[in-house]
Amino acid sequence: AQTVTQSQPEMSVQEAETVTLSCTYDTSENNYYLFWYKQPPSRQMILVIRQEAYKQQNATENRFSVNFQKAAKSFSLKISDSQLGDTAMYFCAFMFWNSGNTPLVFGKGTRLSVIA
């Protein structure tokens, strides 16, 4: 069974600074995807970024980027130029690909507060 670990329950960052959220996972599979989802106080689950495990290049979406280390099974999220609207719970998630969709396995989340 796959597991996802987020070791930082809470973090804070000053506005305009950079913050990195950690995520490690455990799997024996080779074909999988990794995601970061954001959940603001509105409760909506919003996809931040996705990474295909077979791609070595780290995914980037505007101010969000990942550091994907497949051998170390590490998938951290870097948020640059933090904004107040980035305040949210951030969930790292793993999905095993088996000729079709399988459910997401989530970490316990990191609560990020951006301070003005």
Next chain:
Amino acid sequence: DTAVSQTPKYLVTQMGNDKSIKCEQNLGHDTMYWYKQDSKKFLKIMFSYNNKELIINETVPNRFSPKSPDKAHLNLHINSLELGDSAVYFCASSQGPDREYSDTQYFGPGTRLTVL
């Protein structure tokens, strides 16, 4: 143009009652899911349907019964509600296999269920 919608958004009910949560997606996706988010914010898969067929049924009490009348709808019926059922329930959907970005799941706004 809501992609994945759920009704109701809030549900308050007494122990022992039976209730349903409805989910609809207008994305043309083949696969739909129900996730439960507990009071500690942990998200876990409950059920997964592909083209109206149940493909994943995690260890969930049989008081929970999903029903998929068509590919665009996946409803969750809960019998004999218990205090421990209080949680946020999320519906999600994704493309079927063999389609571009079929791995990405899109979430509904969630339904906060409170059992008194």
